[in-house]
Amino acid sequence: MKGELERVDARIADIETQAQSLRQSMVAYKEYLVDKKRENAKRRGEVDIECKELMLRRDTVPDPVHSAARRAARHLAKTHTRTVDARAYVCKYTSNLSGLRQVKDKLGVPTGRYSLHGLVLPTLKDLIGSHAGYAEGVQGEHHEHINACLDHVCRLLGLWCHYLSVRLPAEIVLPHSEFPHSAILLERSSYKGSDPAYPGDLGSHSSSSSTSRLKRDPRPSTRARLLHLDRPLAALEKEDRKTFGLFVEGVVLLSWNIAWLCRSQGITSVTSFDGVCNIGNKLYHLFRAQEVAFNPRPSLNRNDTAGTDVTVRSNKIITKAAPTQRPIRFGSYSHGSTVNSLSSAEGAAYMQEWRKLQPHRLVDQLKQHFAAEMTGVGWDVVSEFDLDAEREDEMPVLVGGASRLAAAGKTDEASTDSAAAVAKQGDEDRKANGWMKVRGRSGDV
Numbered sequence: 001m002k003g004e005l006e007r008v009d010a011r012i013a014d015i016e017t018q019a020q021s022l023r024q025s026m027v028a029y030k031e032y033l034v035d036k037k038r039e040n041a042k043r044r045g046e047v048d049i050e051c052k053e054l055m056l057r058r059d060t061v062p063d064p065v066h067s068a069a070r071r072a073a074r075h076l077a078k079t080h081t082r083t084v085d086a087r088a089y090v091c092k093y094t095s096n097l098s099g100l101r102q103v104k105d106k107l108g109v110p111t112g113r114y115s116l117h118g119l120v121l122p123t124l125k126d127l128i129g130s131h132a133g134y135a136e137g138v139q140g141e142h143h144e145h146i147n148a149c150l151d152h153v154c155r156l157l158g159l160w161c162h163y164l165s166v167r168l169p170a171e172i173v174l175p176h177s178e179f180p181h182s183a184i185l186l187e188r189s190s191y192k193g194s195d196p197a198y199p200g201d202l203g204s205h206s207s208s209s210s211t212s213r214l215k216r217d218p219r220p221s222t223r224a225r226l227l228h229l230d231r232p233l234a235a236l237e238k239e240d241r242k243t244f245g246l247f248v249e250g251v252v253l254l255s256w257n258i259a260w261l262c263r264s265q266g267i268t269s270v271t272s273f274d275g276v277c278n279i280g281n282k283l284y285h286l287f288r289a290q291e292v293a294f295n296p297r298p299s300l301n302r303n304d305t306a307g308t309d310v311t312v313r314s315n316k317i318i319t320k321a322a323p324t325q326r327p328i329r330f331g332s333y334s335h336g337s338t339v340n341s342l343s344s345a346e347g348a349a350y351m352q353e354w355r356k357l358q359p360h361r362l363v364d365q366l367k368q369h370f371a372a373e374m375t376g377v378g379w380d381v382v383s384e385f386d387l388d389a390e391r392e393d394e395m396p397v398l399v400g401g402a403s404r405l406a407a408a409g410k411t412d413e414a415s416t417d418s419a420a421a422v423a424k425q426g427d428e429d430r431k432a433n434g435w436m437k438v439r440g441r442s443g444d445v
Contacts (some may be wrong), residue, residue, distance in 0.1 A: 087331030089291040095287045114280030116300040121280035128233045143229035150227040154182040166334025181228035199224040225250030263354045266328030293330035
């Protein structure tokens with residue numbers, strides 16, 4: 001009994017000791033809480049003071065950032081303007097050095113034709129016609145004149161696209177070690193990263209050693225369209241229809257490239273088949289656009305954004321192209337700049353409407369025109385005097401010696417004079433109106 005009481009007393013003592021320890025811990029935690037409340041109140045007061053100061057400085061602190069953003073935007077716009085001026089400058093002087101001019105008559109009136117390197121540029125519709133009026137002062141056949149014009153046009157386009165940082169839809173291959181002549185690729189076969197193969201023989205008449213050693217491309221879809229003729233186009237159409245079709249596709253793609261370049265540089269007048277066919281007119285329009293766009297002394301006004309809208313919204317800079325109602329300067333759109341890029345959604349939307357003018361439709365229209373022109377090839381022009389002239393075998397015969405001889409002498413003189421006059425008149429009509437065949441009175445053609 002006595003031992004049990006001692007155990008109970010010991011247990012009560014332990015409990016009292018633990019209770020005393022807990023009371024001390026509670027006192028310590030209460031003091032800790034009081035200190036934390038005092039510290040949080042102090043920090044809360046400091047935060048309130050900082051918020052009030054931030055509210056006071058809120059309108060003044062971002063001003064330097066916005067000013068720097070506006071300066072950067074103006075610098076970007078000025079740099080883009082000077083880049084456009086430089087593009088127009090080099091393209092303008094390249095055109096001058098290439099001799100791109102409008103042909104005028106003796107009175108200084110424009111004739112509607114255009115020359116490049118001294119050669120009058122034919123339209124696509126005139127490729128199968130006579131060379132009269134397009135190769136004046138040029139020795140050689142009409143197809144040689146066409147070859148020289150196409151080579152000059154391809155070189156000029158290559159220089160313009162290099163200076164403008166523009167990639168044409170259909171890739172142009174300029175003459176080099178593996179290409180004796182200029183060629184052009186289809187749009188789906190262009191810019192594949194590999195050198196295109198030579199398109200093959202120029203026809204049954206062209207098998208020179210310089211072209212026979214070059215590799216051939218057996219795939220028709222990737223075959224380059226050669227911009228070269230080894231004979232007149234009318235003869236090529238009769239002798240080699242396949243090469244004729246490839247050449248027609250090539251010149252149409254070349255002209256379509258020029259029309260695309262006109263559209264990308266702000267020239268919106270080329271919207272029809274006739275407009276696309278006139279290569280010289282499109283090149284001259286681009287030349288005039290270069291002269292208008294070139295500004296040798298750019299503006300010194302810092303606020304002049306030169307056709308670019310710059311909007312600063314909070315901490316973002318939004319650069320937009322010039323409004324659509326303002327004319328687009330030559331050199332503004334290219335593939336080599338972030339502003340007015342043809343690769344952007346804005347550039348694609350700008351060129352989307354024009355792409356309704358597809359090259360395969362132009363090829364069909366040009367072939368139809370050539371077919372209509374070919375129906376009149378091979379016919380001689382006959383003057384009305386040729387029908388009225390009296391032939392020797394149709395002259396009346398007089399019975400009687402002297403009278404018959406005299407009449408025969410007069411008939412010979414009249415026939416000689418009439419034949420000379422008719423021949424001269426026929427030559428003039430052939431130069432003016434073309435050729436036509438007629439059946440002779442004796443039944444011979």
